[in-house]
Amino acid sequence: MTISNKMFSKILIANRGEIACRVIKTARKMGIRTVAVYSDADANALHVSMADEAVYLGPSPSRESYLLSEKVIAAAKKTGAQAIHPGYGFLSENADFCRLCQQENITFIGPPVGAIEAMGSKSAAKAIMEKAQVPLVPGYHGDDQSEAVIKKAADDMGYPVLLKATAGGGGKGMRQIWSEAEFADGFAAAKREAKSSFGDDTMLVEKYLTQPRHVEIQVFCDNHDNAVYLFERDCSVQRRHQKVIEEAPAFKMSEQLRAQMGESAIKSAKAIGYRGAGTVEFLLDVDGSFYFMEMNTRLQVEHPVTELITGQDLVEWQLRVAAGEKLPKSQDQLAIHGHAFEARIYAEDPNNDFLPATGTLNFLQPPEESQHVRVDTGVRQGDDVSVYYDPMIAKLIVWDENREKALQRLTKALTEYQIDGVTTNIDFLYNLATCQSFVDQEIDTGFIEKHHDEIFHDDQVTLNDELPMAALYVVLSQAEQAKQQAVDSADPHSPWNQTSAWRLNEAHLHKITLAHNELDYPITIEQKRGGTSSYYLISIDHPAFNGKVTDCQGRIENNTLKISIDGYQSQATISRNGDNISLYRPNGVFNFTLVRPDCGLTDLDDNHGGLTAPMNGTMVSVLVSKGDKVTKDQPLMIMEAMKMEHTIKAPSDGEIDDVFYQAGDMVDGGSELVKFTAMED
Template identity: 55%
Template structure:
């Protein structure tokens, strides 16, 4: 067994590897960029080495800097995590040349699965079932279009060198083909440096079931059962679970055997994942093999009671697999959700910002949290916007899902918009609870989920206003200018001689501005509120970041956070953000005719020349943020004016991108 390992990655996976290394008595070495100088994985590691600028190409993707760090620290092994260089055959080859153990598969296995077209040929020879498709080298657009026609729409365009949903487009009909192909190729080239595309039949109602495999250097191979990863958006997984619901023992055995067969066909070693599409008729088809540890590996660990990173270290050291196939058992059920900084109400756009408040549920035998951030950290434009993975386990699916719903309700974040509430809705969706779902579940139910959430917020609106008023006024009292609490000048309750203690309270309440008339009595514990023709009262107090109150016959005990005069109330079904309105005396604001960046990002391409007349909805430019492309389109019919940025420029969210003259 080697004694030291360098983790050529960042975030939660780096922290995860460091924890296992420490438990095994191995010295851990982290690497970091400018953006990660104060990151959690840097603090956790025994040693850390600076490797360059914030952009991944200047640091985490720079092989020379990674190997320089390994040599400088005397690292005997490199764990690549996932993403970045984890499936890069050249990086693996360099490890061999440098005499450093690569904690992963051999070069040949990575190369075999690195090209999806080559992988399909190998799987065909190994007898693993495949979807109908075109996997050839000729990339002429007319040939690809003809292949799509022969297969029959809908089809899936997929980058041969891709993964993680990058370089993928669903094409529903022929007139969408050219635009979809151009977008997929552009994204694939940027993400992988290779725009070679596959065309495959797109199944309209399958489930995504993947099998965790492990092989050692002694010829042993096995699987650690399956995971269901069907709840996806933009081909990226949102909720994962193990084992897959509704699996028969015969189907589990067949898929597990096919996965091990696929691994052995390429002389695999280490941890890998063989991904299948499972059709409603029980037939399954090989999609791809990921030659690394997957983000969702914790659910497998939870149901098998195994540490897969420890398995990786042992196999990389030349040791045999810790167990045989017949020694492995499924224990209970586990779920994982990925908590992202993203705006689910605005096309799931990635978000950036500082985690001003971060409170997580207590970690127990049933609840696990894998994260690479802490309160006060920044979610930047440079890397994936994942904040944490939340994993729950119990003896059966229903119980594990209830634990997930409870844990999500206790996961409180402020400072950046997240998908946490959306995950709550998904986990509670009746069809998902009843195991009635497929890969199209989120797209199919998105409008309903968002409408239900909006209706719930509307129903609770008056309660939320009352609670916000109590918190704001309590904070006003606490921030009194006079420290002598017995002094009348310390009172901030609107006291008047021979008149009710009434004051006007102006709140920025979400996207609204509210003006409330508040009358305080009983030492400020009772507030009578008038707003928009309605009157209601609230009785309560705030203590240690929790509001205790009764209003309109209901009692509440809810946590809230405050940061520089801004508040977030973590209410049931909603994060209620508000602040005292100070008035806006500036003359700033978006000018008519301007289009602004929806987030921090990089300009990829300008699609229309300045001076060109366009119709409403015409794509004008492409932005890239956090590994995803976003199209900026014409808001109305009109003419494109001056562009303010060129391809490659980094822009901040809210920046004016171009001038647009709308048709009168």
């Protein structure tokens, strides 16, 4: 790392998306010019337009563009950038890239080569921390990588255990193994994913704590032997070992425990001669004991929550430290103010095992930013969410004076985040944030699995208010649409522009069907006149409602339905995407689908069919051949897409008629993978 002792006038950002935009904002505030880099897929990306200059790197796959160290260095030299900020991911923890920067007299805005190498291997990191007397989770981190040796260590520790790629991060190359019988398959899958993600399939195994919290400490070190910790973040809520909602400070954290963990984090950093921003991650057990897990030698995705509770700009700190300045504040000058949450907005389908989604952001309206609400994003309306990169759309960050108020800010902001064109996890995040156990701080790393039914509303919740709300919304929105059509038409009084359900000498009836959790609810809505306004009698043809007729009145204001149900007045925020309607209520999101009439078309099923690719990707492994007999849920193929592995399984017992792809092939989303004949009952 080259130390200039003078602030840079121009830096290059060797990254993309929201983190590139985030760095540009701070650089601009400090009067520093910025250079962006981009691939084919990102030619018109937000970070490119925000930067003062931009340099093309290559094709869309990151291994052909953002991961090419020599091209990034060449871009910096071409533009006269004195330093490179790597963001996170890509080259941020690549010791060879850091060394190359040093050789070319370009400042790497991050730690020195030795620190990256020390923490680059989880096994080596454990050994260093053990020597520094930082507490460790029991495990095997040895050089002998034979399956037999690692399995024996797992057997001796007792299950469950956690297999982890030593070069890993972001949940890649990681598997929970709950019993000896699962070990072989889990070991093979973890090694395969590690090799694909990092080019290194070296593994370690640790005892898996069943109720831990994931608490990490933000540390900062300069070149003048100063080191501080900027308190902690709780990142326990995870899916697939990737964080979903983070918060700072951690809940139920005593000052004594905070100090102990902070001091251990600084001890960890000093043990490797650290400089710059780093995060020391710990597992915090229910008894208050904590164990070193790993150290991330870069800025973290969740750094904004630390910024909001400390009032510090961590990217500015990075730039000042990299330029040779002392840390802006000492430990006794740092304090916690209020509480912050970060929710990661992803293009993914939580109802389909969080499968990443692709598509075009046809409509994108984030909540309004303020002193309480911040949105870090790298996309704009009209942008594509491609298969080539992580599917995160944005980070929604909120702050208030305590956890309860901050959580209210989060849930309100989630109802205001409107996205159309791709499937997102916004409804899932809202349900999670309003889950009573989350509100009550009964949280550990298994939270989503433990509260699955509550978060996904898989239990048959009572819809006494929600179904009438959704039905009234459909009728009122149809009326609004007809009113607008009448204004725009040549004959505004035409009966074709009316939606009053008028019938000669009959009741004014609307009949619709709404589906919720795969159940259809036929609904009759009778429109009545009372004085100068209309009201509606809603009856739902389902045994759960026992013939009850609900008296409703309401109106739509922007995206809010204000309603009176049998005299009880309330409201719900509405999000509609085609026939899909979401009601945001204090107890979660309720999703309904307006079922269109069946026109009499049927699908003929001759037990023959094909299994299709869920998205664009690369075929990693083909596990069956033509003529093979398979059983239900048997793995047939493994695809890799958007930095994740996806296993294609048999939908039932049957026979493979044909296989259309082999390992290494590129696959388009929707393509037929195998031809399959289901076994008749």
